[in-house]
Amino acid sequence: MGVEMVIPLKWPDGLAEKVAEMTRYLERIGSSVAAITVVDGSGPVALEQHRRAWGRLARVVPPDHGVISQVFGHGPRPGRKTPSSHLNGKVLGALTGIHASRHELVILADDDVRHTGDSITRLVSALAGADLVRPVNLYDTWPWQAQWDGARSLMNIALGTDWPGTFGLRRSAVLTCGGWSADVLFENLELWRTVKAAGGRVVGLGDVVVPRQAPEITQFWSQRVRQAYDDLAQPGRLLVELGILPMVVLGARRPASGAGMLALAVLVAAWGRRRVGAGGVPRTVPLWAPVWVLERGLCIWVAMASRLRGGARYHGGRLPRAAHSESELCVRLVARERPRQAEDNSTPGEGPVTGKQSND
Numbered sequence: 001m002g003v004e005m006v007i008p009l010k011w012p013d014g015l016a017e018k019v020a021e022m023t024r025y026l027e028r029i030g031s032s033v034a035a036i037t038v039v040d041g042s043g044p045v046a047l048e049q050h051r052r053a054w055g056r057l058a059r060v061v062p063p064d065h066g067v068i069s070q071v072f073g074h075g076p077r078p079g080r081k082t083p084s085s086h087l088n089g090k091v092l093g094a095l096t097g098i099h100a101s102r103h104e105l106v107i108l109a110d111d112d113v114r115h116t117g118d119s120i121t122r123l124v125s126a127l128a129g130a131d132l133v134r135p136v137n138l139y140d141t142w143p144w145q146a147q148w149d150g151a152r153s154l155m156n157i158a159l160g161t162d163w164p165g166t167f168g169l170r171r172s173a174v175l176t177c178g179g180w181s182a183d184v185l186f187e188n189l190e191l192w193r194t195v196k197a198a199g200g201r202v203v204g205l206g207d208v209v210v211p212r213q214a215p216e217i218t219q220f221w222s223q224r225v226r227q228a229y230d231d232l233a234q235p236g237r238l239l240v241e242l243g244i245l246p247m248v249v250l251g252a253r254r255p256a257s258g259a260g261m262l263a264l265a266v267l268v269a270a271w272g273r274r275r276v277g278a279g280g281v282p283r284t285v286p287l288w289a290p291v292w293v294l295e296r297g298l299c300i301w302v303a304m305a306s307r308l309r310g311g312a313r314y315h316g317g318r319l320p321r322a323a324h325s326e327s328e329l330c331v332r333l334v335a336r337e338r339p340r341q342a343e344d345n346s347t348p349g350e351g352p353v354t355g356k357q358s359n360d
Contacts, residue, residue, distance in 0.1 A: 002034050002103050002104070002105060003033050003034060003103055003105040003106065003107055003120065003124050003168075004033060004034060004035045004036070004037060004101045004102060004103040004105070004106050004107070005029065005033045005035075005036045005037070005106075005107045005109060005115070005120075006037050006039065006094065006097030006098060006101060006106055006107070006108050006109070007036070007037070007038045007039070007058075007097070007109055007110075007111055008038075008039045008041070008063075008089075008090055008092075008093025008094050008096070008097060008110070008111070009038065009039070009040060009041070009042070009093070009110075009111035010040070010041035010042055010089060010093070011040075011042045011046050011050075011111075012042070012043070012046065013042075013043060013045045013046045013049075014046075015046075019049060019050065019053050020053075022053075022054070022111070023053050023054060023057070025114060026054055026057040026058055027057060029115055029117075029120075030057055030058075031117070032115075032116075032117040032120045032121070033107065033120060034102075034103055035058075035059070035101075035102055035103065036057060036058035036059070037058060037059045037061065037097045037100055037101060038050065038054060038058045038059070038060045038061070039061055039062070039063055039093040039094070039096045039097045039100075040060050040061070040062060040063075041062065041063050041089055041092070041093055047060070047062065059100075061096065061097075061100060062096075063089070063092045063093050063096045064092075064096045064099070064100075065092065067092070067095045067096050067098075067099045067179065068087065068091075068092060068095065068179070068182050087182040087183060088182045088183065088184060088185065088187050088314070088319065089315065090110075090187050091179075091180065091181070091182035091184075091187045091190075092182055094108055094187075094191075095174075095179045095180075095182070098169075098171055098174055098175065098179075099175070101171050103171070104170060104171050104172060105124055105127055105168070105169075105170065105171070106168070106169050106170075106171050107120060107123060107124075107166065107167075107168055108166060108167050108168075108169060109165065109166040109210075110165035110166065110212070112165065112212050112213040112215070113137065113164075113165045113166045113210060113211075113212045114140060114210070114211045114212060114213065115166070115210055116210075116211070119135065119208060119209075119210045122135075122205070122208045123135060123168030123205070123208065124168065126168065126203055126205055126208075127168050127169070127170060129201065129203075130170075130201045130202065130203040131169065131170045131173035131195055131200035131201050131202065132167060132168070132169045132170070132173065132174075132191070132192065132195045132196075132200060132201075132202045132203070133167065133168040133169070133202075133203045133204075133205055134161075134163075134164060134167055134192065134202070134203070134204045134205060135164055135166060135167075135168075135205045135208035135209065135210045136153075136157065136162060136164060136205070136206060136207075136208065136209050136210065136276060137153070137162070137164035137165055137166065137209075137210055137211075137212045138150070138153065138209050138210075138211065138212070138276065138280055138281060139211070139212060139213070139214045140211035140212065140213060140214070141213070141214050142214070142281075142282050142285065143214055145214065145215060145217055145220040146214035146215070147282065147284060147285045147288045148220070148288045148291055148292060148295075149215065149220065149223075149292070150281065150285045150288070151269050151285055151286060151287075151288035151289040151291070151292045152227075152292045152296075153272070154268075154269040154270075154272030154273050154276070154281070154285060154286060154289070155265065155268050155269050155272055155289055155292070156272070157206070157272040157275055157276050158268045158269065158271040158272030158275060159268065159272075161204065163186075163188045163189060164188070164210065164212075165188075165212055166210055167188070167191065169195075170200075173195055173198075173200045174191075174195065176198070177194055177195065177197075177198035177200070177333060178333075178336060179194075180194040180195075181194070181324060183319065183321065184233075184319065184321045184322060184323045184324065185226065185229055185230060185311075185312050185314065185319045185321070185322050185323070186229075186230040186233050186322045186323040187323075189230070189233055189234075189322075189323045190323045190324060193323065193324065193325075193326050193329055194324075194329055194333075196326065197326050197329035197330045197333055198329075198333050206275065206276070209276060209277065209280065224295060224299050225299050225302050225303055225306065225312070226312055227299075228241070228296055228299035228300045228302065228303040229303040229306060229307070229312040229322055230322050230323075231300065231303070231322070232303065232304075232307060232322040233321075233322035233323035233324075233325075238300070241296050241297065241300040242300055242301070242304075244293060244294070244296060244297025244300070245297045245298065245301065247261060247297075248261075248294065248297060261293075262289075262290035262293070265289040265290050265292075265293045266286050266287060266289050266290065267286075268289065269285065269286035269288075269289035270286040272286075273285065273286055306318075307320065
């Protein structure tokens with residue numbers, strides 16, 4: 001198919017087994033796409049190892065700081081280089097790959113996502129009427145840390161939206177709106193809101209499930225506060241989550257109420273499991289929902305404290321903003337269009353992408 005897969009990654013040296021597994025994945029997925037671009041932010045030793053292993057299967061390129069969007073004022077400027085600690089490296093890698101892509105249709109995927117020919121076909125089909133499509137991610141194996149985090153995904157699916165590590169997109173739609181901000185933590189929401197604010201059509205595909213690998217235990221623990229910080233960009237969720245600890249305290253005084261709240265979490269996760277298709281999710285995963293609720297009730301307050309200290313920790317620096325609001329993005333995109341319109345001597349149109357409306 002006329003679609004290119006873009007995989008941003010940044011790995012330490014010495015991961016021979018992981019490199020071999022990625023090689024097998026690229027060999028398998030190569031028959032379902034026209035090209036693969038791996039944007040590799042690893043150190044020189046690992047980068048060379050990856051080029052030797054994957055060079056026959058994919059184009060392996062380093063991140064290019066020159067692709068960062070100018071809309072938000074943090075892109076490269078003459079005589080100035082934006083510190084990498086102030087940028088989201090995943091956005092930098094994704095934009096590098098999208099700019100370098102040789103095809104209009106792009107599958108953007110984290111390094112732990114494992115697409116199949118069927119998932120790619122369905123995303124490409126959906127892009128016939130959309131600029132950005134969002135599938136669902138579920139783990140392909142279920143150790144305890146995957147069940148704990150998987151309960152979060154099931155609750156999100158039941159209540160509305162779970163944000164995956166992969167999207168299908170139209171390259172022209174992303175480039176026309178200047179990419180999306182790299183100075184935010186919640187890069188997936190930022191991409192979605194940016195394309196939507198630019199007039200693009202964004203579509204959620206709740207019936208397209210793409211496997212992803214379970215996190216290592218160290219990675220799992222490192223994501224607890226970071227995931228909570230994402231909800232600073234979603235005021236409704238933030239208010240609910242800030243209320244969890246007070247409700248737990250109240251539930252301790254009234255055991256029946258506390259037990260009812262935790263049972264409700266299990267039921268919500270069970271409903272999410274049913275919505276996504278129970279076959280691929282163990283029955284025990286919804287039972288982890290109360291554990292995740294208690295974790296989020298604590299971590300959201302830690303995230304709020306991190307915001308007061310300057311933002312979430314990110315590779316030696318801090319990112320203060322989780323994501324921009326849609327209204328902020330609309331204002332910035334309109335401001336970006338005005339100089340173009342003045343230069344072209346043209347009248348304003350429906351929007352910089354397609355002028356279509358979101359159905360999500």
